[in-house]
Amino acid sequence: MSSSDDARLRAEFDRILGWWMDGDAGTAARGHLPEATPELPVGALDDRTFSAAAGMQLVHALLQHLDDREAAARKTRIERVLAAIHQESVHGIEAPRPAMVSVQRRRHVGAMLRWAAAVSLLIGVASWVYVATSNSAIAALARVVEAWDESTDRTYEISVEPSDSRAEHKAGPKPSRPESGTPPPTDHRPGLDRAVLYVRGGNQFVLYRPTVKGQMVINGSNGRENWLVRPKRPVLVSSDPSDFRLPMPESLATIPFVDVRSTLLDLRYGYDIKEGPAEPLSADDPTQWRHLHARKIDPVTKGPRAISIWFHPTTSLIGQIRFEQVNLQGRQQPRRMTISLVSTRTLAADWFDHGAHHAPETTVEHAVP
Amino acid sequence: MSDLSPIQAETVFEILVRENTEMLMTYLRAVVWNQPVVEDLFQETMLVAWRRLHEYDRTRPFGPWLRGIAGRLVLAHARKSQRDLMLCDEEVLEHLDRQVQRISERTGDTWDDKIAALRECVAALPEPHRQTIWMRYQEDRTADGIAALLDVTHEAIKKRLQRARALLASCLQRKGLLCP
Known part of the structure; x- marks a missing residue:
């Protein structure tokens, strides 16, 4: 190759690099430029040119670290990976791939408003069982509620299993019938079993729920907007919390989660609550978690027959909540639902915004108030 | 890594993810101009690494192993759609791997330091x-x-x-x- 050919090739090569690096490729990809991707005569390039290309492309890559938003994006990126591997590690579920969510333009905002936040269950529960039992139990619950409001980031896992009424308080509900004759659920909607719940403060949450196909449906709220991310469908967003209904058992779905204190006042009757001996949550758990057991005494009161709460002896952080005899959608027999703390790791600053859980180009539809 | 319990493996991997995020993003951004595709390949690389963690030889540095996975995913993506990528073939990836390794070996606690x-x-x-x-x-x-x-x-x-x-x-x- 002559030196003039070489110079022409380098010039063309630089032009194409600029086309990729400075926004033209993106503009063309969005259909705003008629020109197709330029053809680079790769076969004519020698090793020196490949090396120069790698160098220039690396400079371009390094320069992207100058972006002010990079630090926040980095944290979100890491949290996404960790959430995905945790799902795989614990449940063997193939992790969601938010950036692969395909973009579809559809207008079914109303449908999403039937879904809402599991977090309200956790936030509301402390107030639910706040009944006139003993001063020490009431004081303990009050501390649990305060800890809930003040705590920073927490990650919980949800499990659902057949109720074992024998394990309940002796004055609890009658044993349920075995489910041997019950057909398996045909509901393909995401369930709560194996769901993962991320919580920040008193009103921010993200709930990952697996479907039977191993995909993920993600509910969340940043305290200002509630949102729903579903595979291959638009992201749905609403700023009106009252639009939402919980993806929770119907009997638990009425708990307001915005104003915990008011809820405390409204729901102070209906349960008898006692504090039991402190205990570890697993065989290798060094913490002796304080334990409250609440049993429904008013049949008119909505809610599960019994609720157990384990909370940290010093911080009052909820380590586990177990609901006995709750009726789940698609299940004929009552179930036991357990919500267990798995981590208090600080999550990315934008983890509770919908944007952290789907590809940037995914359509976002806002509910009209 | 097969001698680790699941919890230990997850903890070790979390540390490796945190240590190698910027390096991997730099590597991917050097061959992919389309940012959503970069993010997707980043996630995919980390997940493949997690699934194959038992194959990772702890006596060797993690970065080159991770870039090996990323390079294969990039080339697989190129076979499906070349339009998201800049100049990207095995020779360019080899050059990039050497360059990024050179940066990784510089002194400094963080990628920003390096x-x-x-x-x-x-x-x-x-x-x-x-x-x-x-x-x-x-x-x-x-x-x-x-x-x-x-x-x-x-x-x-x-x-x-x-x-x-x-x-x-x-x-x-x-x-x-x-x-x-």
Whole structure:
């Protein structure tokens, strides 16, 4: 190759690099430029040119670290990976791939408003069982509620299993019938079993729920907007919390989660609550978690027959909540639902915004108030 | 890594993810211009690494192993859709791997520490070039957007960016960040 050919090739090569690096490729990809991707005569390039290309492309890559938003994006990126591997590690579920969510333009905002936040269950529960039992139990619950409001980031896992009424308080509900004759659920909607719940403060949450196909449906709220991310469908967003209904058992779905204190006042009757001996949550758990057991005494009161709460002896952080005899959608027999703390790791600053859980180009539809 | 319990493996992997995120993003951004595709390949690389963690030889550095996975995913993506990628074939990936490894081996606790020379080189650019690079990368504007803002032609901005990157490459070579 002559030196003039070489110079022409380098010039063309630089032009194409600029086309990729400075926004033209993106503009063309969005259909705003008629020109197709330029053809680079790769076969004519020698090793020196490949090396120069790698160098220039690396400079371009390094320069992207100058972006002010990079630090926040980095944290979100890491949290996404960790959430995905945790799902795989614990449940063997193939992790969601938010950036692969395909973009579809559809207008079914109303449908999403039937879904809402599991977090309200956790936030509301402390107030639910706040009944006139003993001063020490009431004081303990009050501390649990305060800890809930003040705590920073927490990650919980949800499990659902057949109720074992024998394990309940002796004055609890009658044993349920075995489910041997019950057909398996045909509901393909995401369930709560194996769901993962991320919580920040008193009103921010993200709930990952697996479907039977191993995909993920993600509910969340940043305290200002509630949102729903579903595979291959638009992201749905609403700023009106009252639009939402919980993806929770119907009997638990009425708990307001915005104003915990008011809820405390409204729901102070209906349960008898006692504090039991402190205990570890697993065989290798060094913490002796304080334990409250609440049993429904008013049949008119909505809610599960019994609720157990384990909370940290010093911080009052909820380590586990177990609901006995709750009726789940698609299940004929009552179930036991357990919500267990798995981590208090600080999550990315934008983890509770919908944007952290789907590809940037995914359509976002806002509910009209 | 097969001798670790699941919890230990998850903890070890979390540390490796945190240590290698910027390196991997740099590697991917050097061959993929389309940012959503970069994010997707990043996630996919980390998940494949997690699934194959038992194959990782702890006596060897993690970065090259991770880039090996990423490189294979990039080439697989290229076979499906070339339009998201810049110049990307096995030779370019080999050059990149060497360059990124060179940066990884520099002193510094964080990736930012290791590439501190970049900010020095940007600061040393002639003013029009420095301003254009800043608007392109720190403010994430396209060449079109910068041209409109500075009231110069699109082609002038593209040439300025091209020249600025060439100056930066030379500066980074002098400072030992890039291979000559």
